[in-house]
Amino acid sequence: KLPLQVSTRQLVGPNGTPVGSLMLVTDLRLRRDLEAEKAKAERLDVVNKVVAGIAHEIKNPLSSMTTHTQLLREKYDDPEFREFFRSTVTGDLGRVNDVVEKFVQWTQPSKRELSLQDIHLILDEALSSLKNGRIPENIRVSTRYHASLPEIKGDPKELAKGFSSIIYNSVEAMPDGGNLTISTLSDSQYVKVSISDTGAGIPPEQLEEIWDPLFSTKNRGIGLGLPIARKIIEGHGGKIEVRSEPEKGSTFQVFLPIP
Ligand SMILES: Nc1ncnc2c1ncn2[C@@H]1O[C@H](COP(=O)(O)OP(=O)(O)OP(=O)(O)O)[C@@H](O)[C@H]1O
Ligand SMILES: [Mg+2]
Missing domain, CATH: 3.30.565.10 (Histidine kinase-like ATPase, C-terminal domain)
Structure with a gap:
């Protein structure tokens, strides 16, 4: 099957009498393909933005956890630091979890129980x-x-x-x-x-x-x-x-x- 656009027009002579007709057939494949390409590019653009946004949100807590874990080795004997470590890392993990949960919720169809x-x-x-x-x-x-x-x-x-x-x-x-x-x-x-x-x-x-x-x-x-x-x-x-x-x-x- 070919997507075709057909239009017709009557051709009229100088004194108003019809002298023939014109049929125009346009092959719409190129336009259809271009539209499909465009829609695909737009979808990819949204995906790219989402991935960049998620990566950014996860990176901050990850780098905070990395820093604190490195410090833990030298400060392990300091109980105050251990408590600080515990609460900071818990907070960071919470943020990562939040981002992932929101992302999943937004993309996955939900299993709603009514x-x-x-x-x-x-x-x-x-x-x-x-x-x-x-x-x-x-x-x-x-x-x-x-x-x-x-x-x-x-x-x-x-x-x-x-x-x-x-x-x-x-x-x-x-x-x-x-x-x-x-x-x-x-x-x-x-x-x-x-x-x-x-x-x-x-x-x-x-x-x-x-x-x-x-x-x-x-x-x-x-x-x-x-x-x-x-x-x-x-x-x-x-x-x-x-x-x-x-x-x-x-x-x-x-x-x-x-x-
Ligand atoms: N009650 C409000 N008062 C003022 N601005 C609001 C309010 N609710 C939403 N907004 C605006 O709408 C934006 C989008 O809200 P949305 O909850 O989708 O994202 P967010 O709060 O920025 O991030 P998160 O994904 O963590 O919720 C907010 O950044 C804010 O600018
Ligand atoms: Mg919000």
């Missing part, structure tokens, strides 16, 4: 998974949970991961402290969760970009938190939206369908 869930338990889980020292004292967390919400259908672990990415972004947006508010509501179609912060906000020209894989404005950011959260929420038939005002803060709204 069941009826109370959204508030999922949000509490997302919050407590962050509380291991990750929410600083100067951030006030308040939850405004609607008293009677219908259950949603979802994978609780996966959803908690998605919410914790969004919540942690809010925490990171408030380095000098502020308020983090998580509230819930519902209408006839959706359970709505809104996550608000009084942080740095997002410039209007970045409101689209923040969803792109690897878009990050942070020193220690991979730029996969929001793409993963969105993938999880859309995978549950939901949607996620953002409103933000620079200097004032941001609100992420998640809609999950009521089954």
